[in-house]
Amino acid sequence: MGVPKRKSSKQRGRQRRAANMKLEVPALVNCPQCHALVMPHHLCPECGYYKDREVVATK
Structure with a gap:
């Protein structure tokens, strides 16, 4: 089994972790x-409809 020859620095570990941290645009x-535009499987805030029926009455 491979063993590290030297201690990995804090910066290297943080860079590796930060490589996967990114903002993602929500699917609409x-x-x-x-x-x-509405998030999938969510109630429409504009008209109050979800799955072709009115769930919340809007003014």
Whole structure:
């Protein structure tokens, strides 16, 4: 089994961890009712519809 020859520095470990930290754009789909951008499997804040039926009445 491979054993490190020297102690790895704090900077090297932090760089390795930070390589996977990135911001991701949320996935958005069009609402079938009002065509506003909505996160998938979420209630539409514009019209209150979810899966082709009104869940929350909007003013």
